[in-house]
Amino acid sequence: MTPDENHANQAIQSQKARQFDLLTQCAPGFPMGTLLRRFWQPVAQSAKLEKGRSLPLRLLGEELTLYRGESGSAYLVAGRCAHRRESLHNGWVQGEQIRCMYHGWRYDGSGLCNEIPAEKQARNEPVRIAAYPVHEYCGLVFAWMGELNADGTAPEFDLPRKHALDEPGRSYVILEQVWDVNWFQQIENSMDAVHLSFAHGWGKVGRFAEAITSVIPDLVYSETAAGIRQIATRSPTNVRISDWTFPNNNHIVAPGPGKDDPWTDISVWAVPIDERNTRRFTLYAYAAHVKPEDLDTVFQPRIHAEWMSQEQRIPATDEAGEITAQDYVATSGQGTIVDRTKENLSVSDAGIVFLRKVFWRELDAIVNGRPTKQWSRLDEAPELPIPEIQATAG
Ligand code: FES
Ligand SMILES: [Fe+2]
Secondary structure (H helix, E strand, O other): OOOHHHHHHHHHHHHHHHHHHHOOOOOOOHHHHHHOOOOOOEEEHHHHHOOOOOOEEOOOOOOEEEEEOOOOOOEEEOEEEEOOOOOOHEEEEEEEEEEOOOOOOEEEOOOOOEEEOOOOOOOOOOOOOOEEOOOEEEOEEEEEOOOOOOOOOOOOOOOOOOOHHHHOOEEEEEEEEEEOOHHHHHHHHHHHHHHHHHHHOOOOOHHHHOOOOOOEEEEEEEEOOOEEEEEEEEEEEEEEEEEEEOOOOEEEEEEEOOOOOOOEEEEEEEEEEEOOOOEEEEEEEEEOOOOOOOOOHOOHHHHHHHHHHOOOOOOOOOOHHHHHHHHHHHHHHHOOOOOOOOOOOOOHHHHHHHHHHHHHHHHHHHHHOOOOOOOOOOOOOOOOOOOOOOOOOO
16 A cells, blocks of 8 residues: 555545544534434433432433432432532432532522522522433433423423333333443444344343244344334244334334233333443333333343353343343443444445434434434334234344
């Protein structure tokens, strides 16, 4: 390679790297940060937030404090006090307000500082910290961190497949994990149907394995009102359909825990904590009579990943834990933030290519001040092209 060619090659590589950075960076001010804030995001489990207590959170690169007032309402405000940056989580919840432990500044749930005990005179300008609307649903606290309506309210709470979760009599179980992997690798994993035959093709994955064979699937991807539908056909009676919903949720329908149980709706969110860590919430909406499992103990990423990657040992957990552990091993094994400039994509990576194009289109609209797509609910069930379908999770 001549010096000129080498220089041109480096320029192309660095332009590619910038394109890929757009996908992974989600702190305030980055295009992806703006995009992700235009959707309701799950931030914590309701059960972990007691009345009169607070939790420190990091979300989309921002430090936050989530607290529950004495009335039972939850509030999400900035992580630090406006005075001298004390962590508000160290303070006290009083009524519906939170007081900083350092010098006692007190904030309400809208972020307004309404008491400064050591100051005799009121300030001319009110002091405010960030505050975001929250909504509790199915045992999760969701937050709206994007722009508000003109009247200061958040857009109506909605989820792309909410009707499936809403069905009467459902019981809900939540699995929460932190993965030390950039969030976008996990989104790409959802759009990668081939990995099922390998990453999930060993171990004791039970009912899941019954429908997964080493056959490489035929793949079809299409954009829906809510995201991307992928259809992976391994045989005429083995077709896996999943509705990935924009920008960071995957809705899966999978066999229930017992042999004769009806299928379960599973909704998975990969919510960036920052560029290197992701909080994953998996919401299992079981049919009425199914006894939900206790999923809290199923999977500890570091322990199980070590077993699986170094000793080829399977975690002594249930099937759901094993599948998740395999996904963790696969995505963390790429590196915390995979270097996409060094990839060699092929035809079977059509889903990854499709996914990135959709994101780049939306990010381009944000960068250039154009409207993004109006993603909406996906009310219809996936139409399966053949009878006796075997659809599975992954
Ligand atoms: S740092 Fe919070 S009151 Fe001083
Ligand atoms: Fe998987």
